[in-house]
Amino acid sequence: MRVLVIGSGAREHALLLALAQDPGVTALACAPGNAGTAAVAEQRGVDARSPKAVTALARDWGADLVVVGPEIPLVAGVADAVRAAGFPVFGPGADAARIEGSKAFAKDVMAAAGVATAASVIVDNPARLDAALAEFTPPYVVKDDGLAAGKGVVVSPDLEVARAHAMHLLDDGHPVLLEAFLDGPEASLFCLVDGRTVVPLLPAQDFKRVGDDDTGPNTGGMGAYAPLPWAGDDLVDELVARVVQPVADEMAERGVPFSGLLYAGLALTSAGPAVIEFNCRFGDPETQVVLALLRTPLAGLLNAVATGTLAEQPPLEWSDGAAVTVVVAAEGYPGTPRLGDVITGAEGEGVLHAGTRRREDGAVVSAGGRVLSVVGTGADLAEAREEAYRRLGGVRLAGSHHRTDIGLKAQQGEVTIPAR
Template sequence: MRVLVLGSGGREHALIRSLAQDPDVIALHCAPGNAGTFAMADNHVLDPTDPLAVVELAQRLSIGLVVIGPELPLVHGVADAVRRAGILCFGPDQAAAEIEGSKAFAKEIMAEAGVPTAAARVCDSSGDVRDALDEFGPPYVVKDDGLAAGKGVVVTEDREAAERHADECDRVVVEQYLDGPEVSLFALTDGSTVVPLLPAQDFKRAYDGDEGPNTGGMGAYTPLPWASPDLAAEVVRTIIQPTIDELRRRETPYVGVLYAGLVLTADGPRVIEFNARFGDPETQVVLDRLATPLSGLLEACAVGSLASVPPIEWRPGAAVTVVIAAENYPGAPKTDDPIAGIEEAEQVEGAYVLHAGTKTHRGLPVSGGGRVLNVVGTGPDLATARTRAYEAAGRIRLRGSHYRTDIAARA
């Protein structure tokens, strides 16, 4: 199979890494890719949100399967265009991707499907916001209705901060605060059948102790020793399968991966958000544990044969990823700084480095975004994986960079 992966982050490097190890993949391309994917695939300069450009590239390369990494190409209808061209695609059509593109749409789907989630109000005016904040009380949860790269949510005890965030958005969803540990669960689907992957936990806040502003994610780990072994099955039964069934009932079948962001409350799992793609950086640890070849799973989703796929096999052990962020992230990051120490980091047993916000300058990697590298540590248990991840992270040299030191510390 000839595969094209769209995107340029750590998630896409993780996808490329898994596909590069797959014996069924005979040609691997990435657009636009980064300095890390360049070593495993052919990178192509391309705007991945441009449907016509993506189709033209896929046709020119005789691609058999297009895998869409980030959310923006999905909400711009790239999957629709690829399918119209007769090319297999992993990723939902534009209409189904609204489950991430609009928090209000996601709440509507959950209400129709009977999916447990927080009580919420969609607010179009400052008066609506004030009424909703009065209704739910602190901690206040205010979400930008549209896409915000993982940074559109404010959870705060400060009423003024909540109102200020709402004023900065065109439309918001204000909802009840849910108390409990957060979990990410990805589920593959062909529009009917649902197959869950390993649950993972990520760390949204910028600094240790869950301090600082929200980010796209500063680290992740799997498995979750404190979670019920039946968690994935319960979430599929009560949340993901009903959601997929409701989308199919509306004649907007969902094909790809549905990412459920969950809170494990005293009353059971509750949805805090849906995303229409693999999460970043959770993908980096989940795919590390995957033993089943990835391309066959993605192709089965694209052609509608997921029900006939054998049960997924997982490697024993654990994986931890630590995100190394650029100076000033999650504000406007400093870029174009040289990155050193990657080879030294990968000399740590069970550790390797995935590129995220990187590019090349005169043949050498430099920073090109906010989250620059993902350092992955693996081992027979979480403690070993965590030790290896941090030993490797400590060997990376990037001016002004920072990373959290408490990823998986309390697992």
């Protein structure tokens, strides 16, 4: 099987590494890729947001399966165009991708499916903002209704901070979603979905705030670990039954069946699980830890989703133990990152590339805000953390920063689900 992966981040690097382990894969290509993906796959240039360009590349390269990684191409209809050209595609069409592209659409689907989520109000006019904010109590949750790479969210006890962020979004022409705050630890659950067939992967937890102890602004994600040592054995079954299956069924009922990876971001509250957000693709950085533990050949799974045969697949197999990933970010991130700095140690074991490129002189340099994602595995969370940070110690990037506490509270037994 010749597999073409669309994207350029650490998620795509993780996907390629997993695909390369599948004996059914005969060739791999990544477009546009980065300095790290070049070591495992043929690199091809493409405008990943262009349905026409990606379709032409799939045809030119002779792909047997196209895997669309990022949300922007999916929302833009890239999967629709490639699928219409006769290629099996892992990734939802544009209509189904609205589950991430429009928070208002996602809320409507959840309401119809009876899935718990935070109470919310959409504001599209500054004149209505103050009255809408008055309906909520601190901490205030303010989100961009569209795609914002994880950085369109502000959670603050300060009304003025919340109001300023909302006004900034409205001034840019973006509708604002105001939400009630959800208590309890957060979890990410990836599910392979083929219409009404739902197959869950391991649950993970990611870290959105830029600083240790969850301080500072939100980012696209500064690290993650899997599985969740504090979660009961029945948690995944409960989340599928109460959240993912009803949403998949509702989308099928609406004539927009989901095909691909449906990502539920959840708060495990005292009243039960509640959805924070849905994504229409593998999440980053959780993909790096989930796939590090997957033993079932990945290409066969993704192809089964793309061809509508997921229900025929045997149960997934997983490695014992745990995985941790720590993101190395460029100076200035999550604001404007400094680019072009030389990275050393970027080719070490467990080092996945996100915002990197290779200069003509052969040096690997930073080319984005989240630059690298360093993965460690071990018999338990403590060993996986130790291995991830040991590997990170071999990486050098001037001005870079990373969190030192990824998975630490879980390792110390300090994460619990509130009693119901």
